[in-house]
Every structure is written in C-alpha cells, then in structure tokens.
Amino acid sequence: MPQPVITASQLTKTYGDFTAVDAIDFEVAPGESFGLLGPTGAGKSTTMRMVGAVSTRTSGDLSILGLDPNAHGPDIRSQLGVVPQQDNLDQELRVRDNLLVYGRYFGLPRSVVAERADALLEFAQLADRRKSKVDDLSGGMKRRLTIARALINEPRILLLDEPTTGLDPQARHILWDRLFRLKEQGTTLVLTTHYMDEAEQLCDRLVVVDKGRIMAEGSPASLIREYSSKEVLEVRFGSDKNAEIAESIRDIGERHEVLPDRILIYTGNGEAELEQITQRGLQPITSLVRRSSLEDVFLRLTGRSLIE
Amino acid sequence: MTVQTIREDSARAIAGGVAPRRWGSWYIAEHRIRAMKGYAGDAIFQSFGNPLIYLFALGVGLASLVPQGVGGVTYLQFVAPALMATAAMTVAANETSYPVLMGFKWNPIFFGMNASPITGAQIVNGMMIQIALRAVVTVAIYFGVIVLFGGVPSATGWLAIGAATLTGMAIGVVISSYTSTITEDRGQMAMLQRFGITPLFLFSGTFFPLEQLPIYLQPIGWISPLWHGTELGRVATYGLEEPIWLTVTHVGYLTTLFLVGLWATRKHFTRRLNK
Structure with a gap:
C-alpha cells in the first residue's frame, strides 16, 4: 500500500x-x-x-x-x-x-x-x-x-x-x-x-x-455487514402502541430498534418476518422491507439517529 | 495518475508555498482592487465631489466670515490640509469598518483566503495596501482641486499627500484592530462614527486652531491622529511655524500608531481565523 x-x-x-x-x-x-x-x-x-x-x-x-x-x-x-x-x-x-x-x-x-x-x-x-x-x-x-x-x-x-x-x-x-x-x-x-x-x-x-x-x-x-443485517423491516403501529407491540414481537428477527414512530426489525429476510407478525394477528399501519444502510449502522453504534 | 511518493508530495508542497509566502499580501491587494470595480463609481464621485463641496462651503462661504485669515494665511489655506487628512481618514474608516465585519461574518471571504496558502497577516497587509492606494488617490485628487482654488502657497505642499495618507492609515488600523474582534453586530459601527470619527473631525484643529479651545479640551487634539496629521500637512502646504520637535512628534506619533494598529489587527485576524 x-x-x-x-x-x-x-x-x-x-x-x-x-x-x-x-x-x-x-x-x-x-x-x-x-x-x-x-x-x-x-x-x-x-x-x-x-x-x-x-x-x-x-x-x-x-x-x-x-x-x-x-x-x-x-x-x-x-x-x-x-x-x-x-x-x-x-x-x-x-x-x-x-x-x-x-x-x-x-x-x-x-x-x-x-x-x-x-x-x-x-x-x-x-x-x-x-x-x-x-x-x-x-x-x-x-x-x-x-x-x-x-x-x-x-x-x-x-x-x-x-x-x-x-x-x-x-x-x-x-x-x-x-x-x-x-x-x-x-x-x-x-x-x-x-x-x-x-x-x-x-x-x-x-x-x-x-x-x-x-x-x-x-x-x-x-x-x-458488520453492524447491521442484510434487510430491515420497518413497521408502524401508531405511536401509542409501538412500545407495547415491540415487546410482544421481541422474538422475531435478529435485533430490534424501537423508535418513537416505528419499530425496526433487523433480519436476513424481511418478508418472512412480516408474515410472522401478521400471523400473530397484528396489523401494522404501514410496513416496509428495505436493505440495511449506514443509517442503521449509526443507530446501532450510537443508539441515535443521524438526522435528528 | 502518476504515483508520487510522500517525499515528492512534501517537496511539491514546499515549492508551492514559496510564491504565496513571498507575495501573498500583493495577491490580496490585487483581489481587493478588483473588487473595487463594484463601487468604483461611488468612490470616484466621492473623490471629486467631496472636495468641491467642502471647498465651496468652507473655502468660499465660511472664509468670508474670516477675512483676516488664520495665523497669517487665508482661511482656505488653513483648512485645506485638514480636509485632506479628513478625506484620508474617511476612506480608511469606511474600508476598515463594515468590510472587516463582512469578511468574517456575512460574506466570510477571509476564511476562503486563509484556506489557500495565504495567512491572516497577509490578508491584513493586502487590505491595507489597497486602502492606502485608495486613500492616496483620493487625497491627490483633493490636493489638485485645492491647488486650483489657490489653497497651497508652498512648493513643498505635495508632501501633505503623504501626511494625509499616513493619518488615514494610522486611524484605519486602529479601527480594524477593533472591528476584527467584533462577532455580533450591535450597532458598534454607528457608535464608532458618532463617538470616534465625528469628535475627531470637530476637535482636531480642523476648522480652528486647537489653541482656541479651552485648555481642558486641548488634550483631545494631542491624542488625535487627525490633529497631528493636519498640523503636519500645514507645515507642508504653508510652512506653519512650529518647533521642529513637534513636527518630529507628529510623524513619530502617526507612525507608531500605524505600526501598533497593524500589529494588533494582524494578531486578531490570525487568532480569529485559527478556530
């Protein structure tokens, strides 16, 4: 070098x-x-x-x-x-x-x-x-x-x-x-x-x-690769219910980040995890499966969002 | 891209620093002179317009009230060197007040200059070169107009151009040493004008000899660079009689003020750019 x-x-x-x-x-x-x-x-x-x-x-x-x-x-x-x-x-x-x-x-x-x-x-x-x-x-x-x-x-x-x-x-x-x-x-x-x-x-x-x-x-x-998973499933249940529901789906995915407005579920397969959630009778208001980004890395490292 | 070793990079950097280290102040002066194009019209109008207005008002109007003149010369001849020094002061004060604040704050060009090889001290030097140039041109025009009005009896009169310019620069660097420390604009510029420039203009033996003032007001004149510059101008334009030590004091006082003000301004610029 x-x-x-x-x-x-x-x-x-x-x-x-x-x-x-x-x-x-x-x-x-x-x-x-x-x-x-x-x-x-x-x-x-x-x-x-x-x-x-x-x-x-x-x-x-x-x-x-x-x-x-x-x-x-x-x-x-x-x-x-x-x-x-x-x-x-x-x-x-x-x-x-x-x-x-x-x-x-x-x-x-x-x-x-x-x-x-x-x-x-x-x-x-x-x-x-x-x-x-x-x-x-x-x-x-x-x-x-x-x-x-x-x-x-x-x-x-x-x-x-x-x-x-x-x-x-x-x-x-x-x-x-x-x-x-x-x-x-x-x-x-x-x-x-x-x-x-x-x-x-x-x-x-x-x-x-x-x-x-x-x-x-x-x-x-x-x-x-090092600090996040391949995919991220983002689900919103409404700001009053997020924390409570997050507790009940704790076993789904590799890791969670509970933000005030949404729950991020880190996983290798977002679609499969979303199906598990709906099978439990929970209907998120919105859901999104996306690839991991540096934003997730930052959140993992600091517990805070990059843009606040 | 050619692969360079770090040693080559270092050598290239040191070579790249040679010209800016030597000529940086002049590069800044070049920049500032080019920027004057934006207000050239105003500057020229001021240079020609102000002397005409003042000379008609004072040299023709007010002079008619003082037919006997002052100290053996006509009122116009008495007041002319003061007007020249004041003109230089006005130019320097304008250029060292808002432009300095602006360069740090509203249009922070000083930080842009300093991101290149240019140092804070060179920025100050370059600005002062441009201001001196503008002052000398303004004063020279003034001088020319005064000569036409018959205001310069002595052959050494042109030396008053130097005296006036030195006066302007001495005042300018004192102002810049202050304005370069201002971080919030709370109307300090207006205060400077009201409690600095205007009293200097009125109490520096400009319109009447300093000795006319009661003794307790005369010290304003003694510390006023404008008084020293004006008296120096009078020595040049009509051979004002004063002891030689006083003439030397005028030059020494103005030069010292200039050097100290320049040193302080350079220090403040350097410190402020190194955040």
Whole structure:
C-alpha cells in the first residue's frame, strides 16, 4: 500500500472544557475517497479544519503530505482544495473573477489562471454564467463554483465539508456526478457528511464519528455487514402502541430498534418476518422491507439517529 | 495518475508555498482592487465631489466670515490640509469598518483566503495596501482641486499627500484592530462614527486652531491622529511655524500608531481565523 497522504494519530482539539475532537486516529491513502460520517456537532468540521491546516490541534500528531501543519501551513494549503460548509465566494466579484483572484493566491501566473478558470467553468457547468453576480446563482451553482474554485490549483487532496447540505435532490446528483469524475481522475477526496446515501455513493472508506470519537471504520458495505443485517423491516403501529407491540414481537428477527414512530426489525429476510407478525394477528399501519444502510449502522453504534 | 511518493508530495508542497509566502499580501491587494470595480463609481464621485463641496462651503462661504485669515494665511489655506487628512481618514474608516465585519461574518471571504496558502497577516497587509492606494488617490485628487482654488502657497505642499495618507492609515488600523474582534453586530459601527470619527473631525484643529479651545479640551487634539496629521500637512502646504520637535512628534506619533494598529489587527485576524 502506498504511504498515506494524511496521517492522524491521537488527534485532539479542545475549546476550553469542551472536547470537539477526542484522540482520533485515521489514515487516508493517495487517490482514496475517505468520509467522515456523523451527526451535526460530531467534530467533523473541526477535524476538517485541522486537516485543512488552518486550525491548530491541541494535541496528537497530524501529517499532511508528509508535513506537519504547525510548521508548514501555507505549504500544505498550496496542495489542498477546500470546499467549506458555508460558501465564502466573494459576492462583490463576478463568477469568473472569483476564480481568477483565487488562482492568484497560489502564485499562479495570470495566463494559467485564466485558462484553468475557463476549463473549470465548463466542468462546473457554469460557462454561461461566467459574468453573473455570485448572488444571482442558485445554491447548487454556488456549490459548483466553490468546487471549481477549490480545483484551480489542481490540488492533491480535495476537502469537502458537507458538500450537498441544503441542496435539492437534482442539484445533489449533479454535484455527485462531478465529484465522481474527480475521483476517477485520481484526486484524493476527504468529505464529511451526515447523509448516509452520500457516504455510500462517494466514499471508498469511512469513519463513523460521534461526540468527537471514531465509532467504527470501514467501507460502506463492510460497515453494514458488520453492524447491521442484510434487510430491515420497518413497521408502524401508531405511536401509542409501538412500545407495547415491540415487546410482544421481541422474538422475531435478529435485533430490534424501537423508535418513537416505528419499530425496526433487523433480519436476513424481511418478508418472512412480516408474515410472522401478521400471523400473530397484528396489523401494522404501514410496513416496509428495505436493505440495511449506514443509517442503521449509526443507530446501532450510537443508539441515535443521524438526522435528528 | 502518476504515483508520487510522500517525499515528492512534501517537496511539491514546499515549492508551492514559496510564491504565496513571498507575495501573498500583493495577491490580496490585487483581489481587493478588483473588487473595487463594484463601487468604483461611488468612490470616484466621492473623490471629486467631496472636495468641491467642502471647498465651496468652507473655502468660499465660511472664509468670508474670516477675512483676516488664520495665523497669517487665508482661511482656505488653513483648512485645506485638514480636509485632506479628513478625506484620508474617511476612506480608511469606511474600508476598515463594515468590510472587516463582512469578511468574517456575512460574506466570510477571509476564511476562503486563509484556506489557500495565504495567512491572516497577509490578508491584513493586502487590505491595507489597497486602502492606502485608495486613500492616496483620493487625497491627490483633493490636493489638485485645492491647488486650483489657490489653497497651497508652498512648493513643498505635495508632501501633505503623504501626511494625509499616513493619518488615514494610522486611524484605519486602529479601527480594524477593533472591528476584527467584533462577532455580533450591535450597532458598534454607528457608535464608532458618532463617538470616534465625528469628535475627531470637530476637535482636531480642523476648522480652528486647537489653541482656541479651552485648555481642558486641548488634550483631545494631542491624542488625535487627525490633529497631528493636519498640523503636519500645514507645515507642508504653508510652512506653519512650529518647533521642529513637534513636527518630529507628529510623524513619530502617526507612525507608531500605524505600526501598533497593524500589529494588533494582524494578531486578531490570525487568532480569529485559527478556530
């Protein structure tokens, strides 16, 4: 295996008494697509800022491209592309100008920046909006422009913090498509998300984080295999009856999660378990058999839902 | 993709950091100057419009009440260096108040800049380069108009452009050292204008010599960078007679204020960006 481009060991960040990131270890290989999955406030963004060489760690070790960000912040950042959670495009500049000024920050000659800006506007499907004001772009377009901006220095590593939060489904799919192309070109991607489908789509490997700690690590498929069953049967009996009925079907399936509005039954065969329930004379208001997802993994690991 | 060893990656990163480390401040200045296109019309109008209005009102209107002039020169000649310093102060105060708040909060471009190899200190330097440029152009236009009105008898008058710009920058960095610490907008900008800029404008020997004020109000002038800058301008434009140590004090005070304000602003930016 090639040497990792990011190595974190016992990486910790505290703010006063609050520990945002609690002694985490992870490595990212070149060309890998690595995800941090967890709910809001899990410490994902803080981790990303440390990896982005803008936030000084409290303790532990961190190496990006073989360099310590404490000593080599600007050097490391010259090789990164960063897509922050909150868009920070310059609204006083037009679309293309945002790319031009940003490219200059890396010391690139104006002619090179201009050439790349045009190519990236094509890539981000914004070529016809090059002269638009940033404010006039939709949320999805702003995100794509931010990604284009992050690519102006042809980064070794692209950091994406919640890249599709707040976007409508169509805009998300366009964005995923673009990110997938980058991945195919060999760009190392590190992304945080609280969307399990996003993690499943984009990540080769991910860590599940909660309260600043890593709860599990693996590929989406292996995490599901390890922490969940093949299928999940979801039944609803009405919020007043759920808990009571859950008690009476305790023996059905491998494991249960009783949520306020529904019961999740983890099993290898959802349809068979549903039949058992109806044979006992119980009629759920709704029932659904689906494949296990990372949401189930998270629920298993933390006892909480990802999106609350 | 070519397979790179981590050693090659490190070498590439260190090479990639060289130009931004050296020129980063200028890249930011370039950005800010480009952003001025958005408000170029307003800026130009202000640069030409304000001097004309003030010179007609004060140099022509108010001056008619003071036919004997002040300290041996016409009222216009007396007030002109003060107007130049005030113009520089206004530009610098505008650029270091809301834009700083905005860059951290409403349109957090400083975080975007810092995600590239650019450091917090370079962001501050770059902003100051652009502000100084805008101030110097504004003051130079002012100076030109004043010359046309006959407000500059001395040949060394152009030095007042430097004095005014230094005054503006000294005040600007003091303001930015404060605005860079503001996290919630609770009307501090209006307070700054009302209790900072306006009193400076009125009590800094701008419209009348500081000695006209009762002695207990004169210290406002002594600590006011605008007073030091205005007096310095007067030395340049009409050879105001004052002891040499006082002239040196004006330059020293403004320079010190600028350096301390710049240092504090850079420190606050760096700290705030490193969350």
